Amino acid sequence: MRLKDYYEAYLEDYHRVVVYMNRLSYEGNSKYFYMRDAKGTIIDLPIQTIETLPNNYNKYTLKLQDEIIMGNEYEVVHEHARATVLQYSGIVKTMRFDDEFYYDGNDLGYTYSIEETSFALWAPTAYRVKLEITKNEITHTYDMQRRERGVFRYCVHEDLENALYKFFVRVNGRWTETIDPYGYASCENSRYSAIVNLAKIKVKDYPLPTMHSYCDAIIYEASVRDFTIQRGCGVTNAGRFLGFVEENETTKAKQTGFSYLKSLGITHVQLLPVMDFGSVDEMYPQRHYNWGYDPVQYRTPEGSLCADPYNPYERLLEFTSLIERCHKEGIRINLDVVFNHVYDKNTSSLDCVVPDYYFQMNDNGEFSNGTFCGNDIDSTRKMCSKFIIDTCVYLTKTYHIDGLRFDLMGILDYATINAVYEKCRAINSNFMVYGEGWNMPSFLDMERRASLNNQYQMPHIAQFSDRFRDVVKGRTSTHEANIKGYCTGDTYLIDIMRDCLSASCLGQGIEPLFSNPSNAINYVECHDNMTAWDKMHECCKEDVREIRIQRQIMLNAAVLLAQGVPFLHSGQEFARTKHGHANTYNASDEINHIDYERKDRYRQLVESTKALIQLRRKYKCFRYASKQEIEKYVSFVNLEGQVLLYHIYDTVDDMVVVFNPTGNTLEYDFHIPYQLLFYNEQSEDILIQKLTIKPYSTIVLHR
Secondary structure: OOOOOOEEEEEEEOOEEEEEEEOOOHHHOOOOEEEEEOOOOEEEOOEEEEEEOOOOEEEEEEEOOOOOOOOOOEEEEEOOOOEEEEEEOHHHHOHHHHHHHOOOOOOOEEEEOOOOEEEEEEOOOOOEEEEEEEEOOEEEEEEOEEOHHHEEEEEEOOOOOOOEEEEEEEEOOEEEEEOOOOOOEEOHHHOOEEOOOHHHOOOOOOOOOOOOOHHHOOEEEEOHHHHHOOOOOOOOOOOOHHHHOOOOHHHHHHOOHHHHHHHHOOOEEEEOOOEOEOOOOOOOHHHOOOOOOOEOOOOOEOHHHOOOOOOHHHHHHHHHHHHHHHHHOOOEEEEEEOOOOOOOOOOOHHHHHOOOOOEOEOOOOOEOOOOOOOOOEOOOOHHHHHHHHHHHHHHHHHHOOOEEEEOOHHHOEHHHHHHHHHHHHHHOOOOEEEEOOOOOOOOOOHHHEOOHHHHHHOOOOEEEOHHHHHHHOOOOOHHHOOOOOOOOOOHHHHHHHHHHHOOOOOOOOOOOOOOOHHHEEEOOOOOOOOOHHHHHHHHOOOOOHHHHHHHHHHHHHHHHHOOOEEEEEOOHHHOOOOOOOOOOOOOOHHHHOOOHHHHHHOHHHHHHHHHHHHHHHHOHHHOOOOHHHHHHHEEEEEEOOOEEEEEEEOOOOEEEEEEEOOOOOEEEEEEEEEEEEEEOOEEEEEEEEEEEEOOOEEEEEEO
């Protein structure tokens, strides 16, 4: 943060220095300035402009006439002989800096072998870097050598497996202690990075069904901790990686945890953040709760989700076991990744190594706050974009993951997201990339954002459809909890409901959001905001419990049978409640845990969801991959302006889905018999020509 000391100096460009002087010191005045290096060499800094700032500072823009040596330490001295360190700041945002110091190698971090381990740290503005290694309670410190492109290197010629290490970086006139931003493992609470042999981290591959498009996916969002933390669910490794896939006689008998997950028929599990986050004490995880959107390390799994956070291998191997077990059961794994901000900028390894480089900053040295976390990642910097892409590639290669969900993706630039897709898709031909395309108020140019507004620039990237959520269920924010959607009773939305069921890519009565159905993630509930069941307590107060159950079935049917990519929040299929709380990111296990007793209490909801999942998987007509197919084969009939018939008729199938969110009973004559597949739940194999559409009913028919 600037303007906190009486006298500050910043290198803003290769030939521009900016000085701030507080008017409480020498009235903020100086007639001249000069710069001196560590050898005492003097460089004059002619004053170009002087500004009087409203916050009691004078701002001087100075001309740097000579070339500086990047990483060297300099002081700026004013006429009263006071000196301050010249801080490398805006210069790191220049194109020239990126061009001169971009390093395209793949060896940053460490490269391990039994004979030696070589370390590489990209730190072009650093004056010195020390490497501290601790093994068998013996610590050694080494001076790293500055090499090409601002990379500091050192090689230790011994077997360092299981050793702990950290860096001490001298930059901007002070020493900073930090872990390795490129590290793969660590001990508890990110105190040290750790050296592991990645050859030991192996995921056994199992054959998985080919995906013809994203629309073949049925995504189920779950938290590793929430999924098995409930007392009595029968899991011994409750709330951990191993617990997520644990099965025993109790889980099978009670249908809890992984035994239950397998029964649903979903294709993908999207895990809430599982890479290292800072908001839970790994030594005392039960004292804290957090979803994990507070990233500390991007390539190291979270220690609170494993049995022994002190052991660097434990979290890696347990996470590997989770993925392997899911793949064995035909379930793919997508990771929720948080590249838009960090837990704490001041202690972030990225900022400790190259201050300011990785974060969006304006010309005044202010940091962007589009994430409302005080720091927004600047993916337009070449090495930042490379860091994101390389990390995603590492996770894909090492853990054989199947997709990435980007939190607040609109903070990042679309070129980086497209590159992630290309690189990861080359590794896994069925890989998915999608995220939150909200247009957040960051410093990033609007036309470069990976947001919904620029969806057409990202043909292979899917984005969450807030239109689908708000039209089908109703508005989501707390102060709008009473506002209904089509399925919760506001039938005037019937025309936009048609657009949503068509993946919002045709522009039926409203501007299209997406180019193709594979770009649309359809959902009515996720970890954020109230659950759909809790919202209905607010917007459907007049409905008795039985009617709300029918509405929940309708919400789930809309998600699962609409064109696009369906997304379910864990527990949505049994009326998950968070007791009316909207944002439970740090609430407690009691509020957030998956309540398997509700699964038994709302058995009709569970079974209807399973039936709908099977319908989607069985009939390809719910999974069109192109806008042209929807235009050709999908049509709608409005009954009395309130009840919607969603008709799909192609060369293979003739399918009708009926949504009646009203209390009225209607009759509809098809004139030809249809097979009844679903009537608020899986139906008997009977033929119907004249259909009675009961109140609050969801019906699926096929011919």
